[in-house]
Amino acid sequence: MTFSNTNSPAIIVEDLKKVFRKRSGFMKSKVTEQWALKGISFTVKDRETYGVLGPNGSGKSTLIRVLSTLLIPDGGSVEILGHTLPKDERWIRQNIGRVSVDAAFYKKLSARENLLYAAQLYGIKPGVAQKRALEILGRLGLKLKRFNDPLEEMSRGMQQKISVARALLINPPLLLLDEPTTGLDPKSRRDVQTYLEEIRKEEGTTIVLTTHDMAEAERLCDRIAFIAHGRIVAEGTADELKLKADTENLEDAFIKITGEKFNDEKEEGEEE
Amino acid sequence: MIERIFRPMWAFIFRDFHLNRRYFSWVLVFTFYAVVNSATVALIGVATNDFKLLLNLILGVVLWSYLAAMFSEIAQSISYERWEGTLEYTFMAPVSRLVHLTGVSISATGYALMRVVLVVFGLMLLVPFHLGGANLGGIMVVMIVASVAFVGLGLMAAVLPVMSPEHGGPATSIFQGLMLLVSGIYYPVKVLPTWLQPFSMFSPATYALKACRKLLGVDALPKGASFSSQLHGASLRDVLPELGILLIMGCVLIPLGLFIFNRAEHWAKKTGKLKRTG
Ligand SMILES: Nc1ncnc2c1ncn2[C@@H]1O[C@H](COP(=O)(O)OP(=O)(O)OP(=O)(O)O)[C@@H](O)[C@H]1O
Ligand SMILES: [Mg+2]
Numbered sequence: 434m435t436f437s438n439t440n441s442p443a444i445i446v447e448d449l450k451k452v453f454r455k456r457s458g459f460m461k462s463k464v465t466e467q468w469a470l471k472g473i474s475f476t477v478k479d480r481e482t483y484g485v486l487g488p489n490g491s492g493k494s495t496l497i498r499v500l501s502t503l504l505i506p507d508g509g510s511v512e513i514l515g516h517t518l519p520k521d522e523r524w525i526r527q528n529i530g531r532v533s534v535d536a537a538f539y540k541k542l543s544a545r546e547n548l549l550y551a552a553q554l555y556g557i558k559p560g561v562a563q564k565r566a567l568e569i570l571g572r573l574g575l576k577l578k579r580f581n582d583p584l585e586e587m588s589r590g591m592q593q594k595i596s597v598a599r600a601l602l603i604n605p606p607l608l609l610l611d612e613p614t615t616g617l618d619p620k621s622r623r624d625v626q627t628y629l630e631e632i633r634k635e636e637g638t639t640i641v642l643t644t645h646d647m648a649e650a651e652r653l654c655d656r657i658a659f660i661a662h663g664r665i666v667a668e669g670t671a672d673e674l675k676l677k678a679d680t681e682n683l684e685d686a687f688i689k690i691t692g693e694k695f696n697d698e699k700e701e702g703e704e705e
Numbered sequence: 706m707i708e709r710i711f712r713p714m715w716a717f718i719f720r721d722f723h724l725n726r727r728y729f730s731w732v733l734v735f736t737f738y739a740v741v742n743s744a745t746v747a748l749i750g751v752a753t754n755d756f757k758l759l760l761n762l763i764l765g766v767v768l769w770s771y772l773a774a775m776f777s778e779i780a781q782s783i784s785y786e787r788w789e790g791t792l793e794y795t796f797m798a799p800v801s802r803l804v805h806l807t808g809v810s811i812s813a814t815g816y817a818l819m820r821v822v823l824v825v826f827g828l829m830l831l832v833p834f835h836l837g838g839a840n841l842g843g844i845m846v847v848m849i850v851a852s853v854a855f856v857g858l859g860l861m862a863a864v865l866p867v868m869s870p871e872h873g874g875p876a877t878s879i880f881q882g883l884m885l886l887v888s889g890i891y892y893p894v895k896v897l898p899t900w901l902q903p904f905s906m907f908s909p910a911t912y913a914l915k916a917c918r919k920l921l922g923v924d925a926l927p928k929g930a931s932f933s934s935q936l937h938g939a940s941l942r943d944v945l946p947e948l949g950i951l952l953i954m955g956c957v958l959i960p961l962g963l964f965i966f967n968r969a970e971h972w973a974k975k976t977g978k979l980k981r982t983g
Contacts, residue, residue, distance in 0.1 A: 527799040537790035553716035554798040556708030
C-alpha cells in the first residue's frame with residue numbers, strides 16, 4: 434500500500450464527542466445521557482504507535498469504535514490517512530485492521546475458515562490469505578496443526594492471537610488495537626508485542642493501541658494519551674508523562690493523572 | 706470488480722457453507738423434521754380420501770418449507786452474527802450491504818432448495834400421489850419469481866436482529882408465523898376471519914400459491930376427486946397476473962429491504978446497539 438503524502442498525519446481527531454442515551458421509566462420517557470467522549474482531539478503521526486490509556490469506562494473502546502466506523506460520533510471530525518469520515522467510509526474500511534478485546538469469531542468454524550472468510554471480505558485470494566495467515570500465526574507462536582480445529586476448542590489466548598492475525602492479514606496501513614494482549618500469558622504477550630514491533634518496522638504500520646499494561650505501553654508506544662471520563666487529560670512520551678506527574682513509573686503517573694484507582698487486568702479478565 | 710464484489714460475496718457463501726457443515730447434525734434434524742411434518746400434513750389428504758385436498762396440502766407444505774427456509778436463513782444469518790459477536794467485523798469490512806446481503810441470500814436460497822428437494826423426495830416415499838398432467842416447469846418458474854420477493858422480506862426481517870439482539874430473533878419468528886397464517890398455505894384465504902383476510906394481499910406467498918394451484922390443476926378437480934384423476938395444469942400464460950404481482954413485489958421489497966437495513970445499521974451505529982462486549 435502506498436501513499437502519496439507519507440508525512441502527513443495518519444489520524445486527525447478534532448473535538449470528538451459520543452453520547453449514549455438510555456431510555457427508562459414510564460413509557461421510556463426518562464432519558465439518561467452517558468457521555469463516553471466529551472470532546473477529544475489528538476493527532477497520530479504517520480508510522481507512529483499511539484497509546485490510549487485510561488481507567489475502565491473512560492471511553493477507549495468507544496474511541497476505537499468510532500475510528501473503525503462502527504459508531505457514528507455526535508460531534509467533531511475524524512480524518513484517517515487523508516480521508517474523512519463518514520464520507521470516505523469505504524476507503525477507510527479497506528485500510529484499517531482492528532483487534533477487539535473479545536476475540537469475536539464463528540466459534541464452530543476453524544481458524545482457517547474464519548481467517549479465509551475475513552480475507553475474502555477484503556478481496557484477498559484464499560490461497561494468498563492462507564499462506565499469509567500461516568506465516569503470521571507461526572510468528573505469533575501458535576501451533577500450526579491447530580489451524581483446522583474449531584475455534585471453540587481453543588483457549589482464549591489462542592483465539593486472541595488469531596484475532597491479531599485476522600487484523601494483520603489484510604496488511605493494513607493502520608491498526609486499531611483495543612487491548613490486544615489482555616488475557617495472554619507473559620510469553621504470548623511478548624510474542625504479540627515483538628510481532629507488532631516487527632511489522633511496524635517492516636511495513637511502516639501506524640498503530641493506535643489501548644492497554645491496561647503499563648510495561649506494554651512503555652515498550653510499544655511512541656506517545657501516550659491518558660484519558661479519563663471521556664477527555665484526554667495528558668499526552669506525551671512515557672518519560673514526559675512521568676515527569677509531568679513527578680512519579681517514578683508510568684503506573685503511578687497514570688493513577689495520579691487520571692485520578693482513579695487502577696483496576697488491574699486480573700479484575701478485567703474476570704468479566705469473561 | 707472481482708476483488709470488490711464477487712470475492713466478498715463468495716466469502717458469505719463460503720462461511721455459510723462451512724457453518725452448515727459444522728452444524729450438519731442440526732441441518733439433518735431440521736430437514737428430517739421438515740420431511741416428517743410435510744408427510745404428516747399430506748397424509749391427512751390421504752386419510753380423507755380426497756385427491757384435491759391432498760394436492761392442496763402437498764403444494765402448501767412444499768412451497769412453505771421452501772419459502773420459510775429461505776426467509777429464516779436470511780434473517781437468522783444476522784441473528785447468528787450478533788450472537789457470535791462477529792457482526793462488528795462484518796460491518797467494518799469494506800463490503801457494500803448489497804453485496805453482503807446478496808451473498809447471504811444466495812446461500813439461503815441454496816439451502817432452501819436442498820431442503821425442498823429432500824422434502825419432495827420424502828413425500829414421494831411416504832405419500833401415495835401422482836402429478837400426471839401438472840405443469841411442473843411452470844411451478845418452478847413461479848417459485849423462482851417468488852424467491853425474489855421472499856428475499857426482500859428476509860432482508861426486512863434481518864433488520865430486527867440488527868436493532869435488538871434480544872427481541873430481534875423472536876420478532877422474526879412472529880413475522881414468519883403471521884405470514885403463514887394469512888397466506889392461506891393449507892386453506893383458502895376465505896376461511897379466515899373477515900378482518901384478517903385483507904392482510905393476505907400483502908404476502909407474496911398468497912400469489913405464489915394461487916399460481917401454483919392453477920399450474921398444478923387442483924382448482925379444476927372436483928371435491929373428493931379420486932386418486933387416479935388426471936390433472937389438467939394451466940399454462941404459464943394463465944398465471945401471468947400472479948407472476949406480475951410477484952415480480953412487482955420483488956422489485957419493491959428488495960430495494961425497500963436494503964433501504965430499511967441501511968437505516969437500521971445507521972441507527973445502530975448512532976445509538977451503540979451494534980456492540981456486544983468490550
Ligand atoms: N454501546 C454502548 N451503549 C451504551 N453505553 C455504552 C456503549 N459503549 C460504551 N458505553 C459507555 O460509555 C462509557 C465508555 O465505555 P468504553 O467501553 O469506551 O470504556 P473503555 O475505556 O473501553 O473501558 P474498559 O477499560 O473497561 O474497556 C462507559 O460508561 C460505557 O458504559
Ligand atoms: Mg474497552
